[in-house]
Amino acid sequence: MTTLSRNASTASRVIALAADILAFIIGLWIVLYLLDANPGNDLVQVTHDTARWLATWSHDLFTFDKEWARVVCGYGLAAVVYLFVGHAIAGRLRKH
Incomplete structure (x- = not known):
């Protein structure tokens, strides 16, 4: 594995993790709201x-x-968009 490939792989993992964390925070708020x-x-x-x-x-x-x-819909949409966009970017980085 070349250095460039390793860096792209690391960057893709960081981006995917960041997207997951952002979506988790939003999801946590939805759950906290629903549980009053x-x-x-x-x-x-x-x-x-x-x-x-x-x-x-x-x-x-x-x-x-x-x-x-x-x-649920307003915040949930944001969580889904963060996941979709973050993982799409991470996937593109992994391919290069």
């Missing part, structure tokens, strides 16, 4: 703030009547 976690708890606040920042473009994209459906 205490909004005064520091972990819940940090998770919500981070997920909201990561999903700035999608968190209020949908206008369902039920708030839980807006949260």
Whole structure:
């Protein structure tokens, strides 16, 4: 394995891991919201703030009547996009 190939492989793993972590944070917020976690708890606040920042473009994209459906779809869309794009980029790097 050449140095360039090894570097591309390492970079692809880092990108895929970053995408997984971002999606996990958003998914964790969805679960905490659905379980009606205490909004005064520091972990819940940090998770919500981070997920909201990561999903700035999608968190209020949908206008369902039920708030839980807006949260699941809006934040869930962001998580899926992070996973799809991150792993697509990682896959392209692995091929080169």
